[in-house]
Amino acid sequence: MIRLEEVSKVYKTSTRPALENISVEVDKGEFVFLIGASGSGKSTFLRLLLREEVPSKGRVYVANFDVARMARRRVPRLRQSIGCVFQDFRLLANKTVAENVAFALEVIGKPRHTIRKVVPEVLELVGLEGKAERMPHELSGGEQQRVAIARAFVNRPLMLLADEPTGNLDPDTSQDIMLLLERINRTGTTVLMATHDHSIVDSMRRRVVELDLGRVIRDDARGVYGVGR
Amino acid sequence: MRASFVFSEVLTGLRRNITMTIAMIITTAISLALLGGGLLVVRMIDKTQALYQDKVEVSIYLTDDVSSTDKECQNDPCKGLRSKLEGDPAVDSITFENRDQAFERFKQIFEAQPELVKLARPEALPASFRVKLVDPERPEVVTQAYQGQAGIDTITDQSEFLDRFFNALNGVRNMTFAVALFMAIAALLLISNTVQLSAFTRRTEVGIMRLVGATRWYTQLPFLLEAMVTGLIGALVAILGLVGLKVVFLDDVLADPINAGVVRSIDGLDILLVSPWLLLVALGISAVTGYVTLRLYVRT
Numbered sequence A: 001m002i003r004l005e006e007v008s009k010v011y012k013t014s015t016r017p018a019l020e021n022i023s024v025e026v027d028k029g030e031f032v033f034l035i036g037a038s039g040s041g042k043s044t045f046l047r048l049l050l051r052e053e054v055p056s057k058g059r060v061y062v063a064n065f066d067v068a069r070m071a072r073r074r075v076p077r078l079r080q081s082i083g084c085v086f087q088d089f090r091l092l093a094n095k096t097v098a099e100n101v102a103f104a105l106e107v108i109g110k111p112r113h114t115i116r117k118v119v120p121e122v123l124e125l126v127g128l129e130g131k132a133e134r135m136p137h138e139l140s141g142g143e144q145q146r147v148a149i150a151r152a153f154v155n156r157p158l159m160l161l162a163d164e165p166t167g168n169l170d171p172d173t174s175q176d177i178m179l180l181l182e183r184i185n186r187t188g189t190t191v192l193m194a195t196h197d198h199s200i201v202d203s204m205r206r207r208v209v210e211l212d213l214g215r216v217i218r219d220d221a222r223g224v225y226g227v228g229r
Numbered sequence B: 001m002r003a004s005f006v007f008s009e010v011l012t013g014l015r016r017n018i019t020m021t022i023a024m025i026i027t028t029a030i031s032l033a034l035l036g037g038g039l040l041v042v043r044m045i046d047k048t049q050a051l052y053q054d055k056v057e058v059s060i061y062l063t064d065d066v067s068s069t070d071k072e073c074q075n076d077p078c079k080g081l082r083s084k085l086e087g088d089p090a091v092d093s094i095t096f097e098n099r100d101q102a103f104e105r106f107k108q109i110f111e112a113q114p115e116l117v118k119l120a121r122p123e124a125l126p127a128s129f130r131v132k133l134v135d136p137e138r139p140e141v142v143t144q145a146y147q148g149q150a151g152i153d154t155i156t157d158q159s160e161f162l163d164r165f166f167n168a169l170n171g172v173r174n175m176t177f178a179v180a181l182f183m184a185i186a187a188l189l190l191i192s193n194t195v196q197l198s199a200f201t202r203r204t205e206v207g208i209m210r211l212v213g214a215t216r217w218y219t220q221l222p223f224l225l226e227a228m229v230t231g232l233i234g235a236l237v238a239i240l241g242l243v244g245l246k247v248v249f250l251d252d253v254l255a256d257p258i259n260a261g262v263v264r265s266i267d268g269l270d271i272l273l274v275s276p277w278l279l280l281v282a283l284g285i286s287a288v289t290g291y292v293t294l295r296l297y298v299r300t
Helices: A042-049 A072-080 A097-106 A112-125 A141-153 A171-186 A198-204 B003-016 B018-053 B064-069 B078-087 B099-109 B114-119 B140-146 B158-201 B203-211 B216-253 B255-259 B268-297
Strands: A002-009 A019-026 A031-035 A057-062 A082-086 A159-163 A190-195 A207-212 A215-220 B057-062 B091-097 B128-133 B152-157
Touching: A002 A042, A019 A042, A019 A057, A019 A207, A019 A215, A031 A042, A031 A171, A031 A198, A042 A057, A042 A159, A042 A190, A072 A082, A082 A141, A097 A112, A097 A141, A097 B203, A112 A141, A141 A159, A141 A171, A159 A171, A171 A190, A171 A198, B003 B018, B003 B158, B003 B216, B018 B158, B018 B216, B018 B268, B057 B078, B057 B140, B057 B158, B078 B091, B078 B128, B091 B099, B128 B140, B140 B152, B152 B158, B158 B203, B158 B216, B158 B268, B203 B216, B216 B255, B216 B268
Parallel strands: A031 A190, A031 A207, A082 A159, A159 A190
Antiparallel strands: A002 A019, A002 A057, A207 A215, B057 B128, B057 B152, B091 B128
């Protein structure tokens, strides 16, 4: 599903590479935590997968796309097969819950009858049935993140990228969000989650890839956040 | 592509930046109205030129000596000149006007100023040949051929006066075009600015669109259409403005010279013919400016 081959990324404005000679492979249906301190290269890792950046060296494969080398006009296809969730939710404040989710389909040209059918389905999946007409500011943080997850998942992507999805949430709510991500993972969707949250990583016992100063320093099949941290 | 979605995005965008939208419409309208005004002046010049075309005459004034002695053009050099002019292939027709006839015409022309007529004496006016030309655009063929011949005092050619008249009109045209150009630059910068502002206020939307895999057309078309819709409204305002100017200003202020047949008026048809160009220019400029702005300033 994801394959990075000896990937390095050096930003023009920086002397130290953000990623240095990284090789990582993630299979379809895996659930992977990407951990590491701020500046370790987690964000760059995710941005490379979305082709928000191109690597300075090496190859990046996502699904069947040769991400670094594909033509620009094909990038939308890549992104349609990846769902994204962020720490700050990124909901549109002037649209209702249902409209926020529908937006993701409207802008890729899905027909209206499809949208009318799948939006309520995905809202039910994330546990927001009955809140379709609410505005984002009327919802709790956890509910807002559910909307964001619904939006990321509504087009049934092959892969879900979550960048600190629990960063703004209290532990109980975070636990709910993790259960939701697990449920999504069980549908066969690959989930890659960048996080700082020790307790979540420790309790889930999933694969952990740890980055430090742009290098992979650990890749455990059933890891914890880190001994002695 | 879902038209209704793009359309609603455009409307939201225009409403959100309503002050900028209005500023854009006004500058575009003024700029286009000036451009249209210039184009109308061009049409007016063309029509007026056509009006004068067949009226261009060369006047050959005879010397005082001939004017006073040869009232009916019976003797040389007048008689010789007449037959020479009649035989000239460049000459269409001629009329001889003696001193008395010239004085009659003078009195007619200055009917409104009797004190001037009172002062004038027939002796002050020369007899003349009024020469109609085969090719009114080349009066110099005749003037040069007869200049300095015996019995001829001066030769004047109306095209000199007409040239000055048309130069003035051309000046007006050039000035409107120049001002239109400056306004167009202002409009251009405003369009570019508005597109950037619009893209900035909707950066969250655009960010999400990019992330979920919307194509560049989908993300950028609303901004482009926004610019084009404003341009279009500006053009329509400009056309209305031109019609208004024609009705209020032109038909009123220039009524006298138009009725006298000095200049040709501009009618509704002229504006109708100019309008598509204004619409086209408005659409073209706003589309190109919008596109370039998006290319330069907005990440895709």
